[in-house]
Amino acid sequence: MKKYRVGILGATGTVGQRFCRLLEDHPQFEITALAASDRSAGKPYEEACAWKLPGRIPAAVRYIVVQPIEPPLDCDIVFSSLPSSVARETEEAFARASYPVISNSSSYRMDEDVPLLIPEINGDHVGLIEKQKENRGFTKGFIVTNPNCAVMSFAPPLAALHGRFGVEEVAVTTLQAISGAGYPGVASLDITDNVFPYIAGEEPKVEIEAQKILGRLGSNGIEKADFTVSAQCFRVNVVDGHTASVRVNLRETATLEEVVEAMRTFPSLDLHSSPARFIDVTNEPSRPQPKLDRDSGQGMTVTVGRVFPDTVFDYKFVALSHNTVRGAAGGAVLNAELLISKGLI
Amino acid sequence: MKKYRVGILGATGTVGQRFCRLLEDHPQFEITALAASDRSAGKPYEEACAWKLPGRIPAAVRYIVVQPIEPPLDCDIVFSSLPSSVARETEEAFARASYPVISNSSSYRMDEDVPLLIPEINGDHVGLIEKQKENRGFTKGFIVTNPNCAVMSFAPPLAALHGRFGVEEVAVTTLQAISGAGYPGVASLDITDNVFPYIAGEEPKVEIEAQKILGRLGSNGIEKADFTVSAQCFRVNVVDGHTASVRVNLRETATLEEVVEAMRTFPSLDLHSSPARFIDVTNEPSRPQPKLDRDSGQGMTVTVGRVFPDTVFDYKFVALSHNTVRGAAGGAVLNAELLISKGLI
Amino acid sequence: MKKYRVGILGATGTVGQRFCRLLEDHPQFEITALAASDRSAGKPYEEACAWKLPGRIPAAVRYIVVQPIEPPLDCDIVFSSLPSSVARETEEAFARASYPVISNSSSYRMDEDVPLLIPEINGDHVGLIEKQKENRGFTKGFIVTNPNCAVMSFAPPLAALHGRFGVEEVAVTTLQAISGAGYPGVASLDITDNVFPYIAGEEPKVEIEAQKILGRLGSNGIEKADFTVSAQCFRVNVVDGHTASVRVNLRETATLEEVVEAMRTFPSLDLHSSPARFIDVTNEPSRPQPKLDRDSGQGMTVTVGRVFPDTVFDYKFVALSHNTVRGAAGGAVLNAELLISKGLI
């Protein structure tokens, strides 16, 4: 099989490193270009990068010389994990230069003509791409995005419920991992023996992204799902894995069994990075736990547990996903696989 | 001033140790008796007790010989931090033997004739004691209790709001410290790099205690406050300090300023262990934090922050209190001080 | 290939769980019997076991009914991770009942006729088995052991140096992971925001095992290596991976390059669980680190770094290995593979 040649924007960061790891033995992609800030440009990746994932730097990228973050790059598509401060301008430049841009940044997520994709939920939203090209005068290039890592932990069970019973209101409190802030990110003095009750800009993202993800693609673009989300976001002392404490009101009556069933049977896809189960529902009282469940399905499965009727809402549950795999690099890779399967790359 | 002679039931446990520390230089109390399980009885406290608080065992208790947990004990009142499995029977035996029992256990909290006290909120509930004596045939002894440590973190701001605007619904997600489980308590393998989504028996307690605490004492006992609480309880990797993510619906309209004002001006008392401020409201975006705020007011202040209008509820906020001080031993000591001030001991 | 049928003694513990994981897809072994304490016996493994490793219980063992820890068991060989209190008697009973016993317990490690094996270092010590059978009247069964998990982190570089230059004195300070104490093991209150300076019985083990491991098998058994080891052992807040701070005096002069070369070129074996490199020497100043290096070689590689001349000793370095893989279950599995390759099973 011919492999697509991939460039990574923001290659030295935490998510950039995760891309390098995930694509190490990927049958459809090979990394041919790494781009990072001026400080890194011109150095071999192993010198430019303070590698922070278990194990050593993958051999395939170790000696690639890091380039500035601007087109052209020697590749067919680009994965972007740029900080939002530079993402907006740079990603557009790449799209304009005919690269499909698979972005993990927040810059374009809420733009009306940009798909905010979770392939198992709203793969049809790639239908926005045509309009995006027209709107923006892109010829071959375009931009697709994946959701905020905290949203990724609860949007899947929400999608399962919304499709069957209609979701009306959601209150979510997140307990987020330190890797979500990148490197150096969270100071150890801020999180050892501590909980940090504030993540800049996070609560608004968590409150708006799910409605677009679960929205319906119509002739006028995405019609957002009509539920309201309340978010309180905390950083806790966990390396990887965002946990969400979720309460939900449904539009239609549903029994506990129906609620569990809707989640458990929500289908996965048949893409290379798709997990055997998209949503794994456990009935062990002390699961999900980040340490035990984040790597489920190679980090691509969302685990749900403690599903119970609630006193104030209809139901409550706990959801967990791996924030730098499913919630970042892995989600983007799956998006790219989806685009290939649909002939859009 | 004459000092009351105090006995500690469950003296070797985490909360028992905290009692010893808090009473070290207390002007109204001196420890004269320590009682613990058969395994410890007969040994000097320093041998019986695996001391886990910073510093060494207070000199005043080091050589006290631990006694079995049964009356008589050489003291005027007893503080109890017994595990609930034995608390019910044992505390009754002490009350029947004429000891005022200031209990931190859950056994009697919801009994109709037992006060569940937070002195700043419902000190008048000591009015139940007379009836309790009648009901149970106690002559001089009686039982009063303090709330569950997680409830203690959010009941105070709730009381402030309930008194002014009426509380209708509450959704609380707790991030609880490991000291709340005693010693050895939480295994390090369960909480290092992890969140534990289950605390046995905790969610039901959190859902029922606040209504009694905020209830009104009438001629037929406590008329519970008519709001509903939803609880999801998590253990996180923090030594001391329970954090609560709270959302609340009010019966009357209130502006953000009124909400903050109601909390900020809720009065403290003038007892020895009363903090200068009962509720400290901060507007720093990243407070409260357990590490920075748990010791506020010598651990007796509840800190509230991140008070904002909510998308699903009326308001949301974060509340924090020291679980083994205000939420356990310190709360019990304050209860004893209240009883003295009211002439009930 | 015919698979050997394996029984696990102490199957529900931390190391027992690790055995189940490591043997999940092993080409030479299949688990056919699980044995644990009376409390567990009679229950299916998934009920008897509080599974603490990432992911779910392997399907192959989930429904195996746990048996009491006594022969006979339906298997060809047994792996033992029994607590030392019961290991001595029980392991002998199995050996006497004709089972090869591959033990991770400390009970027999220092017995003169029992091999203390690290296959890459002293595979020839299996020569003791014949004598052991004679001594103890075993017919087919026998006992082999693997070292203490802390010893495993520094014995390999020591072996590399001893073979080339002769080791004279060793001072080792260990920073050991919490998983080394099993479950529930270390209380979170003892290790969160803390260092624990004492591990019961550990320093003596660390001071005596290496001399036997690096000893020479002669006609009178093992002639121990003639160096002295000083040990100070600490528990630190790390899940997996023991780090050792090592200083060493050599009998012959050696340059830094020769020292590094001796470690780097120390050969691995060709057994199924052998890592590509037995000793991986890094020159990155901030490696080895437990989080980044413990899983090297699927947890079977020992990583060495910060090799420098020392002011008091000849050289100092830092060594690290995965305590529940290479230092426990993985080491035992490698021992079994060695025994098969030598025709002893």
Next chain:
Amino acid sequence: MKKYRVGILGATGTVGQRFCRLLEDHPQFEITALAASDRSAGKPYEEACAWKLPGRIPAAVRYIVVQPIEPPLDCDIVFSSLPSSVARETEEAFARASYPVISNSSSYRMDEDVPLLIPEINGDHVGLIEKQKENRGFTKGFIVTNPNCAVMSFAPPLAALHGRFGVEEVAVTTLQAISGAGYPGVASLDITDNVFPYIAGEEPKVEIEAQKILGRLGSNGIEKADFTVSAQCFRVNVVDGHTASVRVNLRETATLEEVVEAMRTFPSLDLHSSPARFIDVTNEPSRPQPKLDRDSGQGMTVTVGRVFPDTVFDYKFVALSHNTVRGAAGGAVLNAELLISKGLI
């Protein structure tokens, strides 16, 4: 009593904050000036400073406007916790401008005419100040320093042994707290579930400072103590409190009792910040521990435990001190108190 007016150089950093806390109710000092980098200058302290110590910013400094780090400052003496990159030049400028400079920086520690002080050990080294003034042409100002925070944990027991038996060789492995690196300092991703085996520049400091501290002041300056120190330095996941694993060879024979006695009876001083015990020797097998012992003597006591004969050295022990109190701000404050008591300020 007249209070000395104090300026803090580097006031917004971790150690600067600790100075503000320690001087909050000090009978001899009041803070009248705060200086920090250009970024902070001109702002009130509460705005310039990301306060990271428990509790709120002390009221006395909250509104002091931060000034640039250059003389003149409105104060009698300055405490410096400047990063070493700027300390050398700046501290000289203040000394030249007639300020006594009590420095916590490493810049001048090893200069021949600058005292490196631990008052209980070498208070007479202030005799260097006269010579320093001559050498450098200072009129009234001068510089004194306190040791590296890791050295502070083991120099006191070493001093006790050196004075009685003569120390010949020392091997020390440190387990250092994250607060030692300042804020933001150690990234949480580098230390959660991890040990970091490298602290830039630390091992050389640990290997040279003790000889000067324990040296003898003669007519030609300090004659260094003639022992050798070997250091391996690790960062561990502890907030405050450096632990040292120490082995020592003595020049004269000493029994274990004599060794313990020498440490236990080493006298404290009678200065305001002097702890009741300078060295507290414990015989509890699992002490010292950072969490339990760092605050001993308000953080000014050094705790020693696990004193045993060693197999390679004469003795081994574990020593612990609070790195940002005794090992930084508190040590500097004690130095200032010493200078006052000697009439040098």
